[in-house]
Amino acid sequence: MGRHSNIVLVEERTDGSRLIIDSAVRVSEEMSRYRAVLPGVPYLPPPPQRKKPVEQCAPEDFLGVDPSAGTSRANQMAIVEKLAGTGPVTAREILHRAIARTGSAEPTSIHRAALDLAAAVDEGREPASVGLDDVGRAVECAPFRLTSRARFAECETMSEAIRWLFADTGESLRQSRLARELERTVREHMDRLRGKLVRLEQEWEDAEAEEELRIKAEVLTAYAHEVPRGASEVELPNYYDDNRPLRIELDPALDAIANAQRLFRMAAKRKRARQWIEAERENTLRDLRYLEDVLQALGDTSLENLEEVRRELEAQGFLARTNRRGTGGKRRATESEPHAFRSSDGFVIRVGRNNVQNDRLTFRKADKRDLWLHVKDAPGSHVVIERGQADEIPERTIEEAATLAAYFSRMRDSANVPVDVTEVRHVWKPNGARPGFALYDHQRTLFVTPERSLVESIMSRTLARRETSDSR
Structure with missing residues (x-):
């Protein structure tokens, strides 16, 4: 909701009047001279805006749109200021469809796209949808296909789209709040x-x-x-x-x-x-x-x-400790998985994402003959190269794993980062040590620079979860 938005629940009466049951934001007469929004008060619509409904618009109303600016924010707001009931998401969709039809955001094509979209929604020819971000999380919804987004998903009803959006938005809010708290x-x-x-x-x-x-x-x-x-x-x-x-x-x-x-x-x-x-x-x-x-x-x-x-x-x-037991009683928390990548030579490289994962990876899941890497004298992830049946691990794979060890550490923005390499059998955990703490010997030290292009190249070979479980 925007700064001045509100949600008002009203009762339709037999005489045609509408009575306010309640609202998300209560507005007293002292707060607004135009209308009060309080329980039991007759409902009065908001003051009219200087905008036209789509059926009353003409191409001339969209002369403020810059044809060369595509779906820019400025063009979106030029439509929002003229077209009633339109927000930036709908305006972006109108611009996108106009450009797809004629190749540019001309007033005539915008007018035609707005009329067609309104008619399609009114006649039920457009399914509701949610717009998705790069990781598949819903970030917006609309009563039409969001073809202006790189990724979107259709929904059977608008209610389903809203539920999807609020579920993902709620998770995103929990995620950012938890990150800040921790x-x-x-x-x-x-x-x-x-x-x-x-x-x-x-x-x-x-x-x-x-x-x-x-x-x-x-x-x-x-x-x-x-x-x-x-x-x-x-x-x-x-x-x-x-x-x-x-x-x-x-x-x-x-x-x-x-x-x-x-x-x-x-x-x-x-x-x-x-x-x-x-x-x-x-x-x-x-x-x-x-x-x-x-x-x-x-x-x-x-x-x-x-x-x-x-x-x-x-x-x-x-x-x-917080009591997070639900009605089903105590459940064991699901163990998350480390990052897993395929090296240029086909070897699996695993990278712990937190201290508990580092312990599991190094001391429970890794084979004693696997190679273990860690940035020298700095906080960072445990990295393991699975040897499998190979007698030797190619130096190129070791250098790629060392690059990941440097990247997933406090030294990721440094050059010539020292990374120690040894076999897992030479790594041990002292009694009573905190999670993630390890001592090791028989190491050799590599110096690597975690250049972004190289890291992205390695990480582009991320293994799916099933691949990671089947690799052993």
């Missing part, structure tokens, strides 16, 4: 982890004096007999530093040995603190690297992938 969640956690690293760095600096405290305690123990009781500080020769004077602050209430024990305890406490900080820092960096991988996976905005990423974040504790 990205916001991931970035918020990453910001918190970066803040934690800053705090840990400060705590590390505070705990760095552990070695100094231990030396003071040992020197104080060695020279305890020279320290007068009740002293608040003392200077003693530091035998760890060529007997240079070492100033030691004391608690006057304690003797030298008790002060040394106090310093030993402080040193031990700071040592434990450093060990804890070091472990926390490593865990924080690991979580940060994991979330960078998740952020990379969100580049695939298909609803199937986004739902799997959502479940992954819930399982890892970064997102609160």
